[in-house]
Amino acid sequence: MKILLPALSPTMETGNLVKWLVKEGDSVVSGDILAEIETDKATMELESPDDGKVEKILVKEGTENISVNTEIALLKVDGEEIEEIPEKPIEKTPQVSSNVSEPLTTEVNISMNSLLNQTKENSGEKNWSEKEISMREALNQAIEEEMKLDKDVFLLGEEVAEYDGAYKVTQGLLDKFGSKRVLDTPISEHGFTGLAIGAAMAGLKPICEFMTFNFSMQAIDQIVNSAAKSLYMSGGEINVPIVFRGPNGAAARVGAQHSQCFISWFSHIPGLIVIAPSNARDAKGLLKSSIRNPNPVVFLEHELLYKEKTNVPEENDFLIPIGKGNLIKEGKDVTIIGFSMTVQRILNALPSIEKLGISPDIIDLRSIKPLDEELIYNSVKKTNRVVIVEDGFGSTSFGSHLSYLIQSNCFDFLDSEIIKVSGKDVPMPYAENLEKLALPNTDEIVSAVKKVSYIN
């Protein structure tokens, strides 16, 4: 029997073989631990699927980036060998879109890194001491640094402490700061969100983690009615310095109730600041700024970006100002606007766009509310054409509002209609092909660029 590297999380594409706990020739029974596998989220134990003898170990311990379904060992099963049932090849359903086979995340982090390096040079930013790390590490650093700097900052949420964080973002923080400042909550969003907001009203600076923003809906009354409005209704008396953070949007095949982008919901509310970074560097600089901000901040991360790496400054005073977008690629023909995961989608489409002879301005908004309107309008006045890409449902969306703002501020500069590439107006389906179809894809982005450029 072949032992394959299993997918141990919804987003796992590769894993590391940390350690073999058996050697060739060992007898095992079903359920014995064969090896430790490190996934994108945690280190997991691989159990023997049957009783038998370890015949051969095919992948050495310490090997990294092994693809899911790679043969890693052979097990001689006791008794009669059961004939393995060959998997019936899946019949291709009629193509609904030409690129349903597009990988979920592509290897764009190198280009993201180089784009960021370029924008840094252009902006004449200070030379930081930098290290290439993932977004999850960058977020972790931001929290750790700010907790060291300010004892009023504390972290609470489900599984943030002893479990080390459901997505490893808060890994190690319990050991560093203790259970007074890193608190596991019951599964009680409405209650612990209200508690965190109350603590902020009394002067503390909570970081309130939602395991995913889908669960923030349980607490949306507290976020909207208590956190966002108190400063105003108290005539400036009560401010609420809090950060709500966690993954937002669709991860990978977790179904309708766990796959939704809430940017349009939160950016609708006066009193809230809304941030959606696309890369590790911005995530760190913006999270640090958010923790220091005296207002309630909704900090929307993306699970599929947690593992993506860029160069990130290590200094305590590295901050990215809230309200500043980033022109990550400078062109002249069209302005393409994205944020969070959609920046990656735009970069995936970039080669096809450039093949058409089109050189786009690509704007990563980073901050949704407040919005860097100046950056957007300056670009639109140069290119005269706009494509907006958002993962959220298209109807009454943030992208719709953005296109309104652009037409009312740049009306005389537009040479074409504004096109918005949004998530489809359906609950997120589970099936792999349907999920991909529900989200903005390369073809749609390229088609939109062609349409605003009048290319058939």
Next chain:
Amino acid sequence: MNKKNKNNFTNDQLMKFYEKMFLIRKFEEKAAQLYGAGKIGGFCHLYIGQEAVVIGILSSINSEDTVITAYRDHGHILARGVDPKLVMAELTGRKDGISKGKGGSMHMFSKANRFYGGHGIVGAQVPLGVGIGFAHKYRNEKKISRVYLGDGAMSNGQVFEAFNLASLWELPVLFIIENNKYGMGTSIGRSAAGGELYERATVFGIKGEKVDGMNFFNVSESAIRAREYIEKNSKPYIIEMDTYRFRGHSMSDPGLYRTKDEVNKMKEIDPVLMMKETLLNDYKIKEDTIKDLESDIKKQIKDVEKFSLESPLPDLKELYTEVYL
């Protein structure tokens, strides 16, 4: 010493408490009048009938303790010592209101007086108040967070989440249920299953009791007992106040859900009048002394009214201020 006064308050202290109760009563009567005259708009929930609760609790409060409540908050902010002029000017929506005219009847706050609102969503103030208690414990402050809620909120889910968290994390919180028998127009019997409301908290390991909330002395005694328990055990406590509002849920309440007889019967145990009678009969405070105090308050309320009507409307530029800090 009178047997009702287990807390050994001096006559002067008792007169201060009576003064506050009488102030709240007269303030609310004036608010009703101004509402009728169209000077106060929107929602306006009066505290008339429940004064013994907030003043009985006040008698146990250290000045550093914090208070949070829902939308029936005029009595609470006055009890906390905020100038009645600023409160009334908020009701009339004027520039000098405690929230600069931007909050209204339900949204008044004063950090200096440790009053955290003034919240309009039933139940929402309960997790918030638990969070304030969390902050007290986090900073090792010897303060208690006092969280008021109505009988209506006792069927609201987040309240139970808050009880769980307060008990689990051993937070210094006193929950005070003001059971005035009706959540808007729905009687408690038509909204809450099971036994006493406070028992719904005891299942989370929170100790509690039910008290006659129309009687200042009973409330005060219970509140002091609660304070001692919280200070000694570093755990939350809950008191259910048996009380009654003499006016409607809000000014626009036609009151069809209860009979005039019921209201009149409850008025026989008017907390303000009962307190006054106790002061006269049991503490032998002279009638003239009380009359003088009452006429001072009435004069004060006239000034409050004048102030609240003379204060200008907020500047139009205030529309866009204080959305963000």
